[in-house]
Amino acid sequence: MRSFRLLILVIIGLGLLLIAGCSRYHTSGPTQIIYWTGWSGHELEIQRKLVDRFNATHKDIHVKLLSVFGSYQKVTIAFAGGDTPDVLSAVWADQLAGYAMRDALTPLDQYLKASNRTSSEWAPGVWQMFQYKGHTYALAATTNTSFIAYNKDIFREAGIKSLPRNIAELDEAAAKCTMYDSNGRFIRYGFRPSDLVTWAYVFGGRWYDPSTGKITANDPHNVEALRWMASYSKKYDIRRMQGFESTFGSDQSVSGPFFVGKKAMWQTGEWVDQYVKRYAEHLNWGYFPLPYPPGGRPNAMSLGGSVFVIPAACKHKKEAWEFLNWICGPEAVADFCEGIGNVPPLRAVAESPRFIKKPLFAFAGNLISSKNAFGAPQMPIWPTYKQEIARAEDFAVYGGQDPKKLLDAIQKKMEMELADAMEGRK
Amino acid sequence: MKLADPQSDRPRMSRSAKRDLRNGLLFASPWIIGFSVFTAYAIAASLYYSFCRYDILTPPHWIGLKNYSRLIVDDEVFRRSLWNTLYMVIFGLPIGLVASLALSLLLNAKVKGIAIYRTIFYIPSLVPAVAVATLWMWLLNTDIGLVNVILSKIGIMGPGWLTDPKWAKPALILMGLWGVGGSSIIYLAGLQGIPEHLYEAAELDGAGPMQKLRHVTLPMLSPVIFFNLIMGLIGSFQYFTQIYIMTNGGLQDSTLFYALNLFNRAFVDLRMGYASAMAWILFAITLLCTLLVFKTSAKWVYYEGGASK
Numbered sequence: 001m002r003s004f005r006l007l008i009l010v011i012i013g014l015g016l017l018l019i020a021g022c023s024r025y026h027t028s029g030p031t032q033i034i035y036w037t038g039w040s041g042h043e044l045e046i047q048r049k050l051v052d053r054f055n056a057t058h059k060d061i062h063v064k065l066l067s068v069f070g071s072y073q074k075v076t077i078a079f080a081g082g083d084t085p086d087v088l089s090a091v092w093a094d095q096l097a098g099y100a101m102r103d104a105l106t107p108l109d110q111y112l113k114a115s116n117r118t119s120s121e122w123a124p125g126v127w128q129m130f131q132y133k134g135h136t137y138a139l140a141a142t143t144n145t146s147f148i149a150y151n152k153d154i155f156r157e158a159g160i161k162s163l164p165r166n167i168a169e170l171d172e173a174a175a176k177c178t179m180y181d182s183n184g185r186f187i188r189y190g191f192r193p194s195d196l197v198t199w200a201y202v203f204g205g206r207w208y209d210p211s212t213g214k215i216t217a218n219d220p221h222n223v224e225a226l227r228w229m230a231s232y233s234k235k236y237d238i239r240r241m242q243g244f245e246s247t248f249g250s251d252q253s254v255s256g257p258f259f260v261g262k263k264a265m266w267q268t269g270e271w272v273d274q275y276v277k278r279y280a281e282h283l284n285w286g287y288f289p290l291p292y293p294p295g296g297r298p299n300a301m302s303l304g305g306s307v308f309v310i311p312a313a314c315k316h317k318k319e320a321w322e323f324l325n326w327i328c329g330p331e332a333v334a335d336f337c338e339g340i341g342n343v344p345p346l347r348a349v350a351e352s353p354r355f356i357k358k359p360l361f362a363f364a365g366n367l368i369s370s371k372n373a374f375g376a377p378q379m380p381i382w383p384t385y386k387q388e389i390a391r392a393e394d395f396a397v398y399g400g401q402d403p404k405k406l407l408d409a410i411q412k413k414m415e416m417e418l419a420d421a422m423e424g425r426k
Numbered sequence: 427m428k429l430a431d432p433q434s435d436r437p438r439m440s441r442s443a444k445r446d447l448r449n450g451l452l453f454a455s456p457w458i459i460g461f462s463v464f465t466a467y468a469i470a471a472s473l474y475y476s477f478c479r480y481d482i483l484t485p486p487h488w489i490g491l492k493n494y495s496r497l498i499v500d501d502e503v504f505r506r507s508l509w510n511t512l513y514m515v516i517f518g519l520p521i522g523l524v525a526s527l528a529l530s531l532l533l534n535a536k537v538k539g540i541a542i543y544r545t546i547f548y549i550p551s552l553v554p555a556v557a558v559a560t561l562w563m564w565l566l567n568t569d570i571g572l573v574n575v576i577l578s579k580i581g582i583m584g585p586g587w588l589t590d591p592k593w594a595k596p597a598l599i600l601m602g603l604w605g606v607g608g609s610s611i612i613y614l615a616g617l618q619g620i621p622e623h624l625y626e627a628a629e630l631d632g633a634g635p636m637q638k639l640r641h642v643t644l645p646m647l648s649p650v651i652f653f654n655l656i657m658g659l660i661g662s663f664q665y666f667t668q669i670y671i672m673t674n675g676g677l678q679d680s681t682l683f684y685a686l687n688l689f690n691r692a693f694v695d696l697r698m699g700y701a702s703a704m705a706w707i708l709f710a711i712t713l714l715c716t717l718l719v720f721k722t723s724a725k726w727v728y729y730e731g732g733a734s735k
Binding site for chain 1: 479481482483484496500502503567568569570586589590591677678679690693694695696
């Protein structure tokens, strides 16, 4: 019997400990704000310094930073359980509409207004990716551009005088830069397009029409873009090209084909600068915007990345906003973007001397303000849709399947999924 | 709920028996609570959700059999992932079973230093799945991978193991063979349990090594083979970790296995209802296959006690 009582005592004791451990908020002192981020490593360290600076300058708020890098399911599960952190930057722009539609996020409109922050501060494509059904649900501290980096030495050797501006010129430059040995094996190649989402925008297409709420997967321009991408597989024997590519490390590694001079053109973003500095200091390289076909869009891009949100379940919204407003404000954005080598999504910051003194950032800052930079479509099933688009790209580029048929199939499937998701919702 | 009491014809439980029952239940309660909350409830809930549209952020909404009909009628990716998984069951599983059996026969040999060999072959199965996956990504790399480098030394141009849709699944089967040490140990235990006198008797009857294998070893080992077959079957249907790390579905869905597809549905698409329906279909298929194997087992599994029910 004695041991039995002891057991009961132990159970009660454990229970008490558990309850004590659950009390997240201090009863006195500064309001504690829990902030989850998806950044890791070097980027996390810079983010941590910013949080420390915020804490030092805001005595009534204490922000606690936690990285959920690599375990993003945790975010979804936190939303499901209603036990979310107060501020989150581990949400992708792609997922925003899905969360917003399900009322999982706090609309920021009134806070933005109270803090005198306006849409004009942001590049238009970036601002668009914060929106769902006329409300703003997120802000961002970073985003990425996309353009083509090229190897100047290879261009000179291949006799390319001017940078490609349209698709025909790009194809020509790619062919000129490609070299084979006597056995027909690649020694070097010019270019290989990837990322259909982006190229569809370049070709004048789009994936979703927000005005009608309709899926536009099989837009003729999208089909045309995919046809063009697949044309590289026929022209260059995709298997061989792939085999050749795999002799190198991944694109962002020290043995990446662009860094070792085996790929003349690489579709990339401004973050490449850091990697060049790290891995290929002496690489003689330049950049130009994505070339486009007649009737296509100049400076087209698809923007994305992680965004900052305040979950609907947050209990200290005022304080959470104060932090979010600061971390996505000019001071923090400038330091963070400079530290991690990203183009700032805030126009004033992007155009500040600190950034435009570097030619690449002047170029990228210009790109990001392009009217043809598209944020993630404001539709709840975009993550799924995007996966399907990547799948179609795969089947067209590697499997030689018909682009029109593939995109028609996506159209049908996504219409069905969208109808399912929207059923009985606002 | 009434607890089944084997001695229910007895009028009453004595005081001490009651106390024992209470204490017993109390001591088992962490497990009982854990099981009912984290397993039984979860299973029941997933069955319910499989008839719902459920995105985990808003309450589930009953839609009847729509998830199931959508899966079976409209979902091409579902069919592809099911086929990929069946491929592993049909081709990968038997190859693995034969290989581990063969290995265990070798490891059962009475040679000097056998313990060292056993250790060497067992070690790979101690390596965590994630590490194995990463290691094999390097080994199977098209151009710098050790596998293709060795093949090229003997004049064979190796395929793009993980990148070529035709080769990706065979590559995974090959990779699986590396870890057969785990099931070999189970076979080995079975082999050690075969009485020596059976072999002696067979030898007296003039049996050669092959006949001994065919008529003594295999029948005596059949319960272990049966066990490994069932476990392998279930494992193959749940194939996930390696592929999640290595290819995440691979080119043209060539390595999109059922469990990975299910995971994507649940956590990328937030379609928990749909994913639950997939889980129940997988459960039904696994159950069916296991039952089939059980049914046939009477014909080939030999239990020493004669209790081959």
